[in-house]
Structures are given as structure tokens and as C-alpha cells.
Amino acid sequence: MNWNHLQNRVLHLNQLDQTKILSPDEYQVKMKELKNQIRELTFIAKEKERPILFVFEGWDAAGKGGAIRRLTQEIDPRLFEVHNISAPNAEEIQHHYLWRFWNRIPKKGHIGILDRSYYGRVLVERVEGFASEPEWSRAYEEILLFEEQLLSFGTIVIKFWLHISAEEQLLRFETRKNDPLKRWKLTEEDWRNRDKWSLYEEAANQMFQKTDAPKAPWFLVPANDKYFARTMILETTVERLQKELE
Structure with missing residues (x-):
């Protein structure tokens, strides 16, 4: 199986094919191969002093945590750090919203993984009214410039959105x-967010259109089937790292 995700990308949630599934046997075979490749590629990135930044966004219960665990299973634990991003604390809220993310950027040869990210500015902060329209409207350009600085430093930026249907989310x-x-x-906030599904969907689709960049592209992952989603994430990571490190 070879999906060639770098060439066949979809940038609208309604265009994703959620019927894709992977059998448990096929999943085990693919994951073993991909984890070995990722381990080798992250060592090459270390030798070449290339930082790697993963951005994971998506619906509540879409499987971000499980995907991150599979991604990191074969990576040297000295090389990566996972950051679970929640609401800014009292100090962080006094700064520009990107301030706290500068402190989480991986150093040369290391890997940073953001479970939720600075894209919250144009997602939850937009939908829930924590940022005004002028604030979240200008954030698209701010984020693009932020990522351009990371890229110019040599950082490999890999961005995923895990997409599940509203019905699958309710089941989970x-x-x-x-x-x-x-x-x-599961929190009360998770239930409340379901009532704003269409608003979050609109915000996400606009985010993909405005912040997809040649060197920092978005990869939308059909995640109703967890086996398919995890395998696609690892395969996309291998493709991206091979392309960047060749």
C-alpha cells in the first residue's frame, strides 16, 4: 500500500473519504515497517541538526493522543517532547498568543510535538469568542510568518488534522x-463543543485554505478508522522526512 500523501492532499473536510479502513493484520505489518523507518529518519535529522515540529489538531476524541503514542514508540525518548496545549495560564495570557509557543520550539536535532497548538487562535478562540474578529483575522498572517521563521531555521514542520464524523464522535x-x-x-466542554460543530468546521476549512504552505502543508486525516488514521500519519511522516532529509 502506498498512498503518496504529499501529492494527493485534500484541504476541505467534506471531501475526505471516511470509508477507508485497514485490517488489524495489515495495520500490524505496516506499523512495524513505518516505525523502523521513522526511528532511522529521526536519527538522520539529529545528525543533520534539523529540528522537527509536529502539529496535531482535530476534533475531540479524534485519536490525537493515540496517534502521537504510535508515532513516538520507536523514537529515542531523549530526542522528543510532547506538549499538551490547553488554555493559557495567567502569565501567558498577558503576552502575545505566540509567546508561549516559542518556548516549546524544538532545538536542533530534536522533535517537538504539539497536541493542540497555536492554531487555537483561529479555532477555539475564534469560535468561543476568546479572540475578537480583528485578532483572529490577522492571526493567519502571523502564523504564516511564525512558521516561515521556523522553516528558515531549518525546522521541518508537519501538520495534521484528524477528522471524524459527528456520529463517530458521539459514539466515542x-x-x-x-x-x-x-x-x-470527557468534559462538559467537549459536549458543548458538539453544539458548535458547524462553526468549528467552517473555521477549520478556512484555516486550511489560509495557512497551507508549500513547506508547511496541512494533511487532513480520515480518522473514523483508527488503524487507517495512525498508519496514514506515520506514512506521511516518513514521506515528509525523506523528502526533507534527502
């Missing part, structure tokens, strides 16, 4: 609610 919410080990993942 109900599963979490009924599982004592997963119940902590």
Missing part, C-alpha cells in the same frame, strides 16, 4: 462516559 464520547478508565477524558 459514549464509550468514554461508560469506561471508568477513560471517563476523565
Whole structure:
């Protein structure tokens, strides 16, 4: 199987094919191969002193955490750091919204992984009214300039949006609610956000159109099937790193 994600990208959520699935056997075979490739490529990035920044965005319960765990399983733990981004704290809110992300940028040869990111400015802050329209409107250009600075430093930027249907999200919410080990993942805010699905979808589609760049492209991942989503993320990562490190 070879999807060639660098060439066949979709930049609108309604155009994603959510029928794609992967069998457990095929998943195991592909993941073993891809994890080995990622381990080797991250060592090459270390030798070449190239930082790597992963951006993970997507719907609540879309599988970002599980995808990140699979991505990092074979990477030397000394080389990466995962940052779970939540609402800014009292100090951070006194600064420009990008200030706290500068402190999370990976150094040369290392890997930073953002579970949620600076794109929150044009997503949750836009939809929930935490940023005014002039603030989130100018953020597209600010983010592009921010990423251009990272790229000029040699950073490889890889951005994913994990997309599930509203029906699949409801099913996962109900599963979490009924599982004592997963119940902590579900909050009242998650339920409230479902009521604004169309607003978040509009914001996401506009974000893809305005912040997709040749050196920092968006990859939209059909994630109703977790096996397919995780495999696509790893395969896309391999393709991107091979292209950048060749």
C-alpha cells in the first residue's frame, strides 16, 4: 500500500473519504515497517541538526493522543517532547498568543510535538469568542510568518488534522462516559463543543485554505478508522522526512 500523501492532499473536510479502513493484520505489518523507518529518519535529522515540529489538531476524541503514542514508540525518548496545549495560564495570557509557543520550539536535532497548538487562535478562540474578529483575522498572517521563521531555521514542520464524523464522535464520547478508565477524558466542554460543530468546521476549512504552505502543508486525516488514521500519519511522516532529509 502506498498512498503518496504529499501529492494527493485534500484541504476541505467534506471531501475526505471516511470509508477507508485497514485490517488489524495489515495495520500490524505496516506499523512495524513505518516505525523502523521513522526511528532511522529521526536519527538522520539529529545528525543533520534539523529540528522537527509536529502539529496535531482535530476534533475531540479524534485519536490525537493515540496517534502521537504510535508515532513516538520507536523514537529515542531523549530526542522528543510532547506538549499538551490547553488554555493559557495567567502569565501567558498577558503576552502575545505566540509567546508561549516559542518556548516549546524544538532545538536542533530534536522533535517537538504539539497536541493542540497555536492554531487555537483561529479555532477555539475564534469560535468561543476568546479572540475578537480583528485578532483572529490577522492571526493567519502571523502564523504564516511564525512558521516561515521556523522553516528558515531549518525546522521541518508537519501538520495534521484528524477528522471524524459527528456520529463517530458521539459514539466515542459514549464509550468514554461508560469506561471508568477513560471517563476523565470527557468534559462538559467537549459536549458543548458538539453544539458548535458547524462553526468549528467552517473555521477549520478556512484555516486550511489560509495557512497551507508549500513547506508547511496541512494533511487532513480520515480518522473514523483508527488503524487507517495512525498508519496514514506515520506514512506521511516518513514521506515528509525523506523528502526533507534527502
